[in-house]
Amino acid sequence: MFAEEIRQHLTKDIIPFWEGLKDSEYGGYYGYLDYDLTLDRKAVKGCILNSRILWFFSNAYLTLGEKELLAYAEHAYRFLKDRCVDPVNGGIYWSVTFDGQIHEGIKHTYNQAFAIYALSSYYDASKDEEALALAKELFHLIEEKCTDEYGYLEAFDECFRPIDNEKLSENGVMAEKTMNTLLHVFEAYTELYRVTGDGQVGDRIRSILDVFADRVYNRELGRQEVFFDRTWHTLIDLYSYGHDIETAWLIDRGCEVLGDENYTNKLQPITREITANIYDRAYIDHSLVNEAENGVVDTTRVWWVQAETVVGFLNGYEKHPEDRDYLKAAEDVWNYIKTYMIDRRQGSEWYWSVDAAHQPIKKPIVEPWKCPYHNGRMCFEVIRRSKYASQQI
Secondary structure, eight states, X not given: OOXXXXXXXXXXXXXXXXXXXXXTTTSSBOOOBOTTOOBOTTSOEEHHHHHHHHHHHHHHHHHHOOHHHHHHHHHHHHHIIIIIBOTTTOSBXXXXXXXXXXXXXXXXXXXXXXXXHHHHHHHHHHOOHHHHHHHHHHHHHHHHHSEETTEEOOEEOTTSOBOXXXXXXXXXXXXXXXXXXXXXXXXXXXXHHHHHOOHHHHHHHHHHHHHIIIIIEETTTTEEOOEEOTTOOXXXXXXXXXXXXXXXXXXXXXXXXXXXXXXXXXXXXXXXXXXXXXXXXXXXXXXXXXXXXXXXXXXXXXXXXXXXXXHHHHHHHHHOTTOHHHHHHHHHHHHHIIIIIBOOSTTOOBOSEEOTTSOBOOOOSBBTTBXXXXXXXXXXXXXXXXXXXXXXX
């Protein structure tokens, strides 16, 4: 029932907003719009943000088929290729200046993964072999420079020497490995495998699925652990509810793309349990609370968490149609988003977050992490699954 509303929101609100951030002078897209809707045309341009915008416009084109959307994707691709790639040491920088000079030259596995994710989708949209070649190059770079015998290392200097993982560590810990980075390497490899069928990529997907099942997933608590040392010992008592529901549907998608029945059978019970636990533990007041550390719940409603929840619950219903409560919950969270998360001010998009009283928290509308990836993907996924999202509850 809500699929058409979400399509309209994508085409009338989200796409025009991000089209309006195109930087025709220096390339890429502007990197900062504050809460008061003041655009900083000379703000740093995060390479993650640019990759996510490339992914967004590529998938907007693949979903809607409008050629001008492909032109916006190509604009992001040119900036990524020309300004975000290190021509000497390889890999994607963390950020560049407004005019495309190196700002933070560090390399992070997370950044490399998002570039692969975006380039793979852009190849699917454009059939640009150069983009696919760059995606494959980054895949081999991760496998050669960003791994140890236990999995994926994360933070490196410009020359791929290990450094502290400040960028992806939070909650007072310094993690050598994180569930978050592993998830997005998996997501990127899934997309690369989808467009290439490359056997080596498929093997790495299987390896990551084993890590999720055997190391990351806490079967006793029915959650994913979040921050780890090098050998996958957890560092903190933390429930990250948004990552759990996001992981559930992304692993289901990855298993579909991989087409390996053994791994589907291994992972599906886990994704089903995660979805059920999120519904029971974190779906409160028509939305998803953010996280819980040492038993203390953070009741902030964050934009990306709500977007992933819509997809996660819709996926739960699609995989298990007898669980109709998931369909009802997906629409319920969408109604919460419509009422509280979407910023109705002209020239804006979604708030970053709202508090427990539904009041906006005054954080930027656009910055290196605030992007069209999560809410745009929610729209694409609901449209893709519209036969489920259009059913009567």
